[in-house]
Amino acid sequence: MADLQNQHPTVMEPYDLIIVGGGPAGMTAAIYGARAKMRTLLIEKAKHGGQAATTEEVENWPGSGKTTGPELMKQFREHTEHLGVEMIKEDVARVDLKGEIKVIETRKGNRYEGRAVILSPGAHPRTLGVKGEGPLRGKGVSYCATCDADFFTELDVVVVGSGDAAVEESLYLTKFCESVTMIVLHPEGTMDANKASQERAYANPKIKYVWQSAIEEIKGDGIVESVVLKHLGTGDLTEMPTNGVFVFIGTVPNTEFLKDTGLALDSRGYMLADSETMATNLDGVFAAGDARQKWLRQIVTAASDGAIAACAAEKYLAEEEHLRHEVLEPKEPVLAVFWSPASKESLDVLGWAEQANTAAGGTFKLARIDLYKSARLAQRYGVTQVPSVLLFMNGEVVDRLEGNFDDFTHWITEKTVTAAK
């Protein structure tokens, strides 16, 4: 493996789209990307399917009835592969997302370039942060029921948390364990999980509860032997023997590698993106899935994010292509008219610009830009109203006219004279 680490950085034409993270969000983005004929690269560091591949029972993926996480994610993966998406197994360590060409660097030292990027790195389980948790990890402390349930056949375990994942995984554990005791922060009868899951838990005789309590410490010599529980009302400490501790108290976004890259993150590290288009604060960079600040974190919403992000990326690339072709690359001066079908004045300006240009012998190349369809582009050039006219030379804005168009013909004649020199 050492020789792999010394591979030369790859030099090649940038990808249209690079997706970081191959969970349900990333794979869905890849499917949409490939179908839109974008040259797509999907980078996943571990197992395709992410968190969804670590849960046994999935009962809310439409159309599948009752399925398992690994099975569903296998189908996602096969679908993605079938469409010819290029997939590589590497851990993204550094990114440079600010330029027109985005650079993605992996821990192995390989470098990939793309014109658009979708970030879908998902999340990992939050740890309790109590004494004993670290040393006893993999020694009875677990964050993955499907991985470890078998060890606890006919043994007693505790589950920390009361959300959907905690309740669902508790139900799964009862198939193996003698007893599953849920440690719940809230007073008796209150859990964060949805009602249907709660009712199934209450109906299961193997599940017991310790209410209004938190774990203070996990004890054991080499393997878990007991937990110290603190009652949040009285402050009383009690020690409870157990063989295993399963922790499902939420997740932390995998966005460490995105800190200080200019990408906007919230105080907890979640990526901030427009909930309508998945666009981040950086041009050509989109966020999808659990690592995004959002209201519902599920497979179906991760997939939804991925689909939107890929379509938004496609639109972004088309706009960029259009901009390059029509505005930035022509050798002749370009008169870019920002217009909108709703503004009569802007339609007039389009007409005047055409006439004036013809009269001047076609000095300019005219570019029509619909303000609302190209809002991002307008923002980039500081255009806030229609009509607005920007004069580009060799890709740079050299002059602009906004607001008052009474003297437009005069202005344009003057520009024709300057351009001719």
Add this chain to the structure above:
Amino acid sequence: MLEVNKETFEAEVLQAKGAVAVDWWSPQCEPCKELMPEVEVMAGKYGSTIKFCKVNVIENRRLALGNKVLGLPTFLFFKDGQKVAELAGPEACTPEAIEAELKKLA
């Protein structure tokens, strides 16, 4: 990689002279299966100095518990029958961490 079980563990690992790496896995453990191809590559690379074994914990639960293996994936490293290092849990068992232990062991 040599598949060992509760009957052969003693002879193949504990009585073995030199270095042995043991990969504890189960068919239900997705991270374990994901790791397997990379471990196979390492087995090819370090196979001349280190013996590579794997144990399916589903069929050898008592053996796992006896070795204090209570989470997957877990890697145990032995030298002359003595446990010298251990990596437990999916966060600890990265290909890089495993290779680092192998280098120390070889």
